[in-house]
Amino acid sequence: MTSDSVASQCIMKLYEGGEIQVINKSDPQQFSQFGAHFISDTDQPQACNFASFVPFGEDSPLQRAEWIKYLGVFANLEDRANQVYNAVKENYICLTNASSNRTSFKPIAAWMAYSNGLWSFTEEAYKLKYVEDAGGENVDKSINKMTYNISNSDDLEQFHAILCTVDVIIDETHSYDPVGYNLSTFLQNVNVEDQTCFAFVTNNSLWRFDKRIHNSTALDWYNGAVSQPQLVVADLIEALFPTGNYTTTYFRNIAKGEGIIAIGSEMCDRDVSMAMDPTIVPCT
Secondary structure, eight states: OSSOOOOOOOHHHHHTTTSSSOOTTTTTTGGGGGGOOEESSSSSSSOOOEEEEGGGGOOOOOHHHHHHHHHHHHHTTTHHHHHHHHHHHHHHHHHHHHHTTSOOOOOOEEEEEEEEEEEEEOHHHHHHHHHHHOOOEEEGGOOOOOOTTTTTHHHHHHHHHHHHTTTTEEEEEOSSSSOOOOHHHHHHHTTOOTTOHHHHHHHOOEEEEEEEETTTTTGGGGHHHOOOHHHHHHHHHHHOOOOOOOSSOOOOEGGTTOOOEEEEEGGSSSSSSSSSOOOOOOOO
């Protein structure tokens, strides 16, 4: 690997034990010793042993997870990769079907992020797909534009009006201090004094996907959540239709003051010489 900023407790355990080393990615000669070097930046100059790994470009959660089949080819573990993906897919579909049969009511959800005075609603297809599969409705179907400047009074008024229609918010705002990012931070960023019309505040449904993190920089959202979308959709089902008896994996509710889980190598509780089994969520 080319960085020690990882969000897998077992990879960290292997690294700290000297079984995995960090390669200097600025020295191309370092990669010549390997049969394959997986890259996500396909615009960079590529050597003959570079293999593009780009699940992040897929439009649906299951398509992203299906890249395990691609990796299985390189490890001569195609059968194992197919078994894992089929288990993930079956659990994901079961959860989505169970959620769709639960009620005809579809809570409205919004993925949104703040940067340099602007709030933007997401246009990433796989995130919108997650909301639909969890039984919700995306706010973007009812708004005219995706970005709002809170310094502009007209924009701010429109933005607040939209938020008054939303039941669940997923705040994707990047923070250098995830531990300190809380409900007060969000409310300050939306520049609002009267919160009474915000159902997501009243119902305590303001979420972030930075629950599992290492060193405040490496989010498991970009690692484990890609390979296990069934856990993500289960989290969103709980966010949309709260039961109180399900512990989310990747999402934390900052409206309820939920904090992060700091990932460390001591959390690795399995045999690292064996491939990890996917976590199957009970589906009824």
